[in-house]
Amino acid sequence: AQSVAQPEDQVNVAEGNPLTVKCTYSVSGNPYLFWYVQYPNRGLQFLLKYITGDNLVKGSYGFEAEFNKSQTSFHLKKPSALVSDSALYFCAVRAEYNFNKFYFGSGTKLNVKP
Amino acid sequence: SAVISQKPSRDICQRGTSLTIQCQVDSQVTMMFWYRQQPGQSLTLIATANQGSEATYESGFVIDKFPISRPNLTFSTLTVSNMSPEDSSIYLCSATGLAGVDTGELFFGEGSRLTVL
Numbered sequence: 001a002q003s004v005a006q007p008e009d010q011v012n013v014a015e016g017n018p019l020t021v022k023c024t025y026s027v028s029g030n031p032y033l034f035w036y037v038q039y040p041n042r043g044l045q046f047l048l049k050y051i052t053g054d055n056l057v058k059g060s061y062g063f064e065a066e067f068n069k070s071q072t073s074f075h076l077k078k079p080s081a082l083v084s085d086s087a088l089y090f091c092a093v094r095a096e097y098n099f100n101k102f103y104f105g106s107g108t109k110l111n112v113k114p
Numbered sequence: 115s116a117v118i119s120q121k122p123s124r125d126i127c128q129r130g131t132s133l134t135i136q137c138q139v140d141s142q143v144t145m146m147f148w149y150r151q152q153p154g155q156s157l158t159l160i161a162t163a164n165q166g167s168e169a170t171y172e173s174g175f176v177i178d179k180f181p182i183s184r185p186n187l188t189f190s191t192l193t194v195s196n197m198s199p200e201d202s203s204i205y206l207c208s209a210t211g212l213a214g215v216d217t218g219e220l221f222f223g224e225g226s227r228l229t230v231l
Contacts, residue, residue, distance in 0.1 A: 032218050034218075034219055034220070036222075041225075041227070042224055042225070043118075043206055043222040043223050043224040043225045044157075044206070044208075044222040045222070046219050046220075046221065049218055049219050051218050088154065090156070090157070092220070094218065100145065100162060101159070102147075102159075102220050104156050104157045105156065106155075106156045107154070107155065107156050109154070
């Protein structure tokens with residue numbers, strides 16, 4: 001069965017410090033991996049994706065994520081957090097052999113304190 | 115990226131009534147989906163809206179309760195029928211395959227927040 005796990009409901013970090021939001025996945029075949037951000041009362045905004053190629057992918061707003069096949073992980077990172085990064089983050093996977101489905105994690109609330 | 119517009123953005127409805135949410139994409143898309151999200155929670159797929167044919171529903175969702183239309187490649191509607199307070203949620207329209215090219219990611223509208231009294 002395909003699934004995505006975000007083990008942390010909430011991540012707290014001080015402004016200027018690096019942040020990591022964790023994601024692991026289980027999928028048949030090669031995964032297509034995504035991160036989305038949701039601000040209050042808004043839809044989900046696409047941040048970045050891994051489909052193939054370099055394991056380190058860069059996305060919007062200075063975020064990046066590293067695909068680790070052996071650990072089946074796709075953690076979201078940013079070197080220096082901003083208060084404006086505070087939001088709800090979702091990891092998602094699209095399975096190579098079930099391409100019409102996207103599987104979303106439970107979400108991680110990122111709180112960046114000034 | 116695509117612009118996906120949803121109407122209404124929010125509404126307060128009475129128990130037993132029905133409401134139709136419209137979703138308009140600014141380009142032709144391959145696939146359209148409808149999700150439900152409780153505030154602060156993850157997304158639950160309701161159905162895949164198929165152009166010119168009946169939607170494909172996920173387990174726990176039925177056509178009588180959530181009729182969906184997709185008359186063309188840019189537009190879809192979701193109706194929430196005979197609403198109860200348990201239907202209070204955010205309903206999200208999403209699409210992939212902009213201009214017929216699937217780059218992998220899913221694009222979302224801003225959501226329709228329904229409150230049922």
